[in-house]
Amino acid sequence: MIRVQAEDFDVGAEMAALTGARKDIGAVVNFIGKVRDLEDGALSAMTLEHYPGMTEKMLADIEAQALERFDLQETLIVHRYGKLEPGAQIVLVITASAHRQAAFEACAFLMDWLKTKAPFWKLEESDKGRTWVEAKQADNDAVDRWQEQS
Amino acid sequence: MIRVQAEDFDVGAEMAALTGARKDIGAVVNFIGKVRDLEDGALSAMTLEHYPGMTEKMLADIEAQALERFDLQETLIVHRYGKLEPGAQIVLVITASAHRQAAFEACAFLMDWLKTKAPFWKLEESDKGRTWVEAKQADNDAVDRWQEQS
Amino acid sequence: MNIHYFAWMREQIGKSVETESPPAHIDNIDDLLDWLTNLSPAHAEALADRTIIGVAVNKEFVEPGAKLEDGDEVALFPPITGG
């Protein structure tokens, strides 16, 4: 399941809805990305711009790849957009599997792909001004590693 | 922080208490281990026996190793004992870091070490009788990999 | 043809979407980028570094050489920073 929304999410409620009654799940991994303050300044807000329609398409595509590649019982991706405060939650990825290794690997895989394939752009506003966050080479390298393995 | 308890835990509340107000955390990874039904039978209950005193000591020791090895802002380990139903939560590991890679790796590290160093023993009761769960060679191999890397 | 811009490209060009009718011989993304670059100084500035421009056609990523057809929805954007 995927969702793109402005509203915050409740990790416990999302996990309970996804896995609560099931008895075939041994391992659940949740990743939560949060708005982090700047190392050299005071962030006042981070605004996430996205490409409606394409975002949903890409998230569904990334999720389908994870479901094909790993032995998973359930997955959930929730990604927020709009203006967020420091400390706010940005993204939630839940992977549920019979075994822990598949759950861990699938969650890391989904995050690596989200960083480079989900059409979001981050604008940081701080006491230093406004800056569009630059993509990191490390994120491209992280995705490349999965492609070498496949 | 570590806790050993019979009571269930609320993942959302634990995460909020650990990371809620902080602005220096960019990534939180939660692992939840759950009681899984048998592949060839109907599990009625899983009972976790442990070694009070030693359990707390080992969990604190494992957590200290993770804090030394990875760049983490916060960690939490909660492990339950006693009689649990299928689908129940057994263990929660939360790792919070500035960056996602440290959070993912530390959480996987903690789970690998818990599997082989935390003095718990699992008894499964099912329509096939009662069985003490056997340790898995894969769990020992998983821990050995971290030692080769260090 | 609707062309969408995002992030600082949107800000430099001053709009999030524009409807353009490039001449018929413009049938791939590379040619479209050449043509858009000549539209205004703001376009030229926003599209100056071809090596970093991400392109989607009909909401799918494509390479800069990709063919275009009438009615395609084109999007041009800086490197994405999701997650």
Place this chain on the structure above:
Amino acid sequence: MNIHYFAWMREQIGKSVETESPPAHIDNIDDLLDWLTNLSPAHAEALADRTIIGVAVNKEFVEPGAKLEDGDEVALFPPITGG
């Protein structure tokens, strides 16, 4: 000396802890295991496979050759299955 047993070792021996006073020359875990094995058929059965017995002294893991001192708390158990 208090000796704790866990899981199926506890069940086979029939108690979770016993207080024993082995002779003075029993000063390491290997010797203690030999001595315990002769206490009863249940002990012999529970301690039959030395390769899988986990040992803790004063709540720390130790190797089977580890030295023992008066008043140590010893624990013997099958491979652990936590997490």
